[in-house]
Amino acid sequence: MTSPSADTLRSRYVEQAASDLEDNRRRQQELTEKIKMLEQEEALLVDIMHLAERHEGARPAAPRPERKKPSPTREKAAQPLLGDLLVELLAQYEEPRLARELRDELMQKHPDRSPTPQVVRNTLESLVAKGRIQRHKQQRSVMYTSTESGPAGTDG
Known part of the structure; x- marks a missing residue:
């Protein structure tokens, strides 16, 4: 009862x-x-x-006459892809990193780049889907790590 x-x-x-x-x-x-x-x-x-x-x-x-100066598009095309820059940043750390931390560090190291937080998150998720990085959920936070073993430049 x-x-x-x-x-x-x-x-x-x-x-x-x-x-x-x-x-x-x-x-x-x-x-x-x-x-x-x-x-x-x-x-x-x-x-x-x-x-x-x-x-x-x-x-x-042959270049067109009006293209004597390099165009901004060309400068952007010569820049490395955002995904490659994020993979390089992650490879420097053994600990998982927040998207916000990666964006802040990216903008500090590459002041000419200013991706929005959403673009960084989308790029990171794209890299996860391609298997280039890993996603980790800790409570309500999503963090990312490199799939490579150890920081860049170390023998491992």
Whole structure:
């Protein structure tokens, strides 16, 4: 036999579990929609990148007269990719690093680069998907480490 207080407690647990499940389902739906949106953005960016590569390949060998000064686009093209810079930064540490820490260090070492926090997180997640780095969740924080053993420049 159960007491009224045990029934009330059980009822509250059931209500809370149902509420948590509903919140979880709603969050899963939101994330599913966000993933679809990001996949569409990725496809668009890949298309743009392919078009840009084809456009670069179609350019005449001789530079045009109005291109005597180097264009900002060329300077950016000569810069290393953000993902490569982040992998290099991570390789210097054995301990996991927050995206915010990596962004701050990147901007300090490369003052000409100023990616948004979201761009850094997206790039890090892309690197995780490619197996170039690892993701670690500690409580509510997401941290990243290099997949290489030990810091850069050490024999290991």
